[in-house]
Amino acid sequence: MSERVAIIGVGWAGYRPVSPEVSYKEWMYEAAVKAYADAGVDPRRDVDSFVTVAEDFIEGTSIFDEYVPDQLGAALKPVHTIGGDGLHGLATGYMLIRTGLANLVVVEGHSKASNVLTLPEITAYAQDPVLNRPLGLNTEFVAGLEMNRYLFETGTSLEQCAAVVVKNRRNALRNPLAPYGADLTLDEALEGPPLAWPLYHRHKSKHADGAIVMVLASGERAEVLSHQPIWILGMGWCNCAPSLESRDWNELRYIRKAANMAYQQAGIVQPNLVIDFAEIDDTYAYKELQHLEALGFCRVGEAGYLTEEGATEPEGELPVNVSGGSLGMGNLLDASGLARALEVVLQLRGEAGSRQLEEVEVGLAQSWRGVPTTSGAVAVMSH
């Protein structure tokens, strides 16, 4: 067993709202080549195992894992796919290295959302086909229900949710990867008809195309190969009820459990004392607030006030989504968790350019697989 695992190379391609001239294979190739160069490794010679994250319906191809190896340099190598988010992929690489079977593992995630003509129909097809689908609920309607319940239970206001939109899209202006940077007012964030009340259309992240590749190494190899390894201190993931009628709408138990699992491995008792910044799922603006509370950064009902007061701004006490998050960078489907993790790596390395935070030692990345899932993952990292 190798207890210590580090990220020693990262590569990315994108992100763009549409990319008609690039195939998903070309996005993957570009990100992979950059990650291998960053880590100084040769995929054919050095890498022991490859992990990708993907879902068939999104790709438009059944058994999508067939089309993974070539552009990653992984043909005739141990490769497998995880039907999960990028952080599930990262957790898989983390486990493979910890077993001692692999020293170097590559993790890949990508999005070609612009190719999907029927994304709302596909995401609605994730609902329980027997008990939920006959109700004809679309994805935004379910998100609106959850948001309404959250506002009701916690007293969080629409303006507090809008403050997340304003912050993240403004943060994105300083991120060259982010296509959705904007300088909005609170009123503008609440403009237009709601998608499903109280979810306004600017509270939902728009999709983007791109790919992210990371190279993970055992402690021994990381110290030889990298002068700046980013250590994975803990990883957690959890699921709760998939069906709409059997879940607790008032509590994100899966995020809380995933966080506790990661904190336990990292030896963290009070996350807000140890963690310097966080990249948190903001598929919808209210989710950032819900997730902040479930991750234990504040009490339930406080996240809206903290956001309003600026505590989660880049210069605040706990910078959240300095990258711009999904609202600013675009929702990268199952690659979103890797986009969160990528920002954590860049910040910890001091390579985040004009959005670089000062003196950060420990960062957290968190993902959620979207409606209708109760599936989330958490990674805690440090330099």
Added chain:
Amino acid sequence: MAMRKVAVVGAGMTKFVRRAQETGKELAWHASRMALESCEMTLDDIEAVCLGTAPDSFDGVHMKAEYLSDGAGAWGKPFMRSYVGGGTGVFTPIQGWYHVASGLFDAVLVVCEEKMSSYYPHGQAAFMTIFDHTTERPLKPNLLWIFAMEMNRYMHTYGISKKDIAQVAVKNKRNAADHPCALLGDPEITVEDVLNSEVLAWPVNRLDVSPVSDGAVALVLAAEHVAKRITDKPVWIQGVGWNLDTAYWTNRELAYPRYVEYAARMAYEMAGIKEPRKEIHIVEPYDPFDYKECHHLEGLLLADRGQAPQLLADGVTLRDGAMPVCPSGGLLGVGNPIAAAGLMKVAELYWQLRGEAGARQVPGQPKRGLAQAWGDLMQVGTVIILGTNP
């Protein structure tokens, strides 16, 4: 530091049937419950769940594993779905292995479920969407068609006859007659029955291929200190291997599955196996088609190239032969609910190595067995080696 030892301590399996009345979620629940009961554990003892299930298009459910998760016992637990096409059934226990061997978990439930009958009129149509959207789909290939090409290539390269290969279907369907969960067990079947069944895509006749089925299988995996508390007969995971070849299958030499060999070599190295033909006592290679059993025995280095049919003719691979192959009845006899069929093979090794295989029990107290699955575009091999010694 040495690798953490991982054992299989429980197994459960539903009947494999043509059209299950249960939903996929219920099938997963039945298998999980049986696996837990077999080792007197409850869900409270399980720390994480690994799920295997093949294409979402069978069920028409996006993110199918999320839907199946609570049926598989994952409510409130770390849960992941791994995926390597047809190789998934043998990969999912490998995924369970790395969950435990990583040191993060001590007890993990591994569940594989497949419900192919939801697809109307036939699950084959779901496979039309596995091909490259630009270069292949316009040709409208289907799976039978490309595997018929591979079978033809295998027969042509080594001068093997359809009759030699049909013997495999006869052996496996006869073996399956002793399996209480089997869909197509038949103690009376003959080579003539196989050769006279209708041609689907030459040289594949209907009885050369395994049936579309519904079913689920589950295993309980545990770390050494937990396993020894649960049972005095843990079955240890000694080796794992997997390998994925290029997506450009049209450029591949189809007579020999090199990716299976690489996966096998990875598993042999981990298990410390130098002479697989002497050190492996039971083999459960993937047999969705009868020629695949031969093809895979060669890829696994358990037969010389082109010589696997001769092993059967010599009686070596019969249940009471020197190296029993598919004593369960395999996919050809028990059925082929894709991911569940692969895990069925691993469950068979578990029962055989514990001496609990009933009428299927191979003689001579076997100590070590190998299960293998195959999938994607004739592209992936997954191998697991179980044994009675840690």
